[in-house]
Amino acid sequence: MLLPAARGPLTTALVAALRGDDPSAVPAPPLGVAEPLTDDDTQLALWICFELHYRGFDDVADGWEWEPALISLRRDLESGLLDAVRAAVVVPLETAPLPERLRRLVAADDGPPLARYLQRRGTRDQFLEFVIHRSVYHLKEADPHTWGIPRLAGRAKAALVEIQADEYGGGNAARMHAELFRATMRGLGLDDTYGRYVDAVPAITLANNNLMSVFGLRRELRGALAGHLAAFEMTSSAPNRRYSQGLRRLGGDAATRRFYDEHVTADALHEQLALYDLCASLADDEPELAEDIVFGAAAALHLGNLSAEQMLESWRAHVSSLRDVGAAATSPIADVS
Structure with missing residues (x-):
């Protein structure tokens, strides 16, 4: 690159x-x-x-x-x-156990309906744009959170290792989530080269990726990193099911959809590991990190919502959500208002 x-x-x-x-x-x-x-x-x-x-x-x-x-x-x-x-980001002060706080935070999140739109109405061009946005992260999926492994101990460390091992295919290169995403890109006719589309994505897409790196590279933010991963996993299964269904509607074959199908099942398990074994255990071991954990989760939801809204707003205006691709899309864009 x-x-x-x-x-x-x-x-x-x-x-x-x-x-x-x-x-x-x-x-x-x-x-x-x-x-x-x-x-x-x-x-x-x-x-x-x-x-x-x-x-x-x-x-x-x-x-x-x-x-x-x-x-x-x-x-x-x-x-x-x-x-x-x-x-x-406002982190509500509560006395409830940490897993309950995280569940309430996710349940109260009323983000833009990006997954529902792509499931039911998105055009092929819009799905391609969505994949291009996500490629900045998914082609190195799990790497930012892996920085946290040497910074944790005990059950929290073991939980993060277990989650990350799944992300990396359990040692099978072909099953690594980054490799599954590359197959999705190839199936859609996109270039799967690492970093290929960085020039095309807007600032908010980069900010989403930068936030993960900030959390991962600063030991003082290890709690926020754990919370970010928990929110990621807790909000993954249902949207990925919708993405797979949308891609099937648009003609995507099983190999092209496998990335999304894999996350429907894997992230249901990861949600429990992240919620209890990672975040709750970390808060038990280091109570002073509890607020950081909730902040990391709230930050993940906030930036994810900003990114989703940027895409939907662009499509409402009948323009591309990417940079430097012209004022109008190459095919009609449905009204998403």
């Missing part, structure tokens, strides 16, 4: 610095970004910084990963993201 195209002055300077060997060329973070979650320049810059901790870029030397100037920029951008999320 090569560095993506710049989206503003920050990423223009950052890309230029990473292609060279002069740490003094790393730019300073911008001041006063009005809407960090939807600012393309800052979210792409943060995503680039994080990606150096995953697979990196073919046109960036590996030594940049821990360059102090780059870490300083990343920390400032992380703080902007976290401040924006904390300002938007």
